[in-house]
Amino acid sequence: MDIVLGLQWGDEGKGKFIDLISEDYDITARFNGGANAGHSIERNGKRITLKSLPSGIFMKDVQNVIGTGTVLDPVSFRNEILNLQKFDGSLEPEKNLVISQKAHLVLPTHRLLDVFMEENPDYTTIGTTKNGIAQAYSNKILRQNLRVGDIESPDFKNRVIHILERGYRFLAGGDRVLPSLEEISSEFFEAIDFLKTFKRTETEIFLNKALSEGKKVLAEGSQAAMLDIDHGTYPYVTSSSTTAAGASSGLGISPKKVGEIFGIAKAYCTRVGNGIFPTELFDQAGEEIRDKGHEFGSNTGRPRRIGWLDLPALRYAIMINGVTQVILTKADILSGMKSVAVCTHYELEDGTLEMTAGTLPENARPVLKTLEGWEGDISTLKNAFELPEKLKDFLFFLNNELGVPVTYLSTGPGRQQILKLNS
Structure with missing residues (x-):
């Protein structure tokens, strides 16, 4: 099993890279997160944003898995499938998609509770996508939630109604305007009927059997390492494990079976929502990068920092x-x-230097190294040898600083605008 994951605060371009290499794999599998993901894929000059679906969904000979470590919103899932089929009528996702029976469900009141907590001053405002992801994961940990496999249970409907009514009682206080319980229940159960048309199984057994048969599995992470619930910039993180270790637990595959771990990073940093961001720009350079890079959330449309x-x-x-x-x-x-800057280390308040950032105090000062910029349009280049010399210098600098080779360079938003480097 190989793994693709983001190395910053998300939006690094994971979907494009997975789409590029997924044809070399038999299976692509999502291991964490839910409809808060936003992986953009290009096809025939058009772009679509995938949320819960793995990015290999366009490859008809590739099996796609929504793994146990994810949370699935049936309403969002149905809308995503319908949107996908409208985007490309030749796709038949019911034939190449498998969903874990143990993946947890996102219920309608989870979304409402997410909005409530983001807007209530009694709680820390995180800046979430308000998709109910945190509520689903928290109820999973509390052992109060339902899983995909429960939809076949004879008392499933009663259990859902019980949970919805409980959430509604909590939310009903004050002057909040809520959709009717009947409305959200009806929409949810219609989506459940749609979900039943897709194959559901114990995906950990399915994946391990595939590996034992010599098939290649690509694990796809959503969000990114610095948003990991344990190792990210807590509390301004996502609610799942976004790391390579999370791929093993989220899919039920031993770490011994992990091969390549592809880490995606931008040549600069972006972040959505609240939280520490030491190198953040508040000047014209930041505005220029945001506008030129179209740095607005693919899922929410929010401007990125x-x-x-x-x-x-x-x-x-x-x-x-x-x-x-x-x-x-x-x-x-x-x-x-004319120039680009890179933070090489931090200077702490006591004068000490920090070269590797785990948990950082808010007052850590980034020490920047300025490098010469590069000119020219690189989006049409077909060979890494044609890159501007200053960009080659930038890549050489990164290879030395990171100790891990930069093996691919994206040169534009298009599916084919990526170069394999001789690192």
């Missing part, structure tokens, strides 16, 4: 994931800038 590349955070993410190859994206967005 922009910052220079953060090497201490990147080294940390590489370390905890055991990354074997780095894929660099968005270098084309920095083309034309």
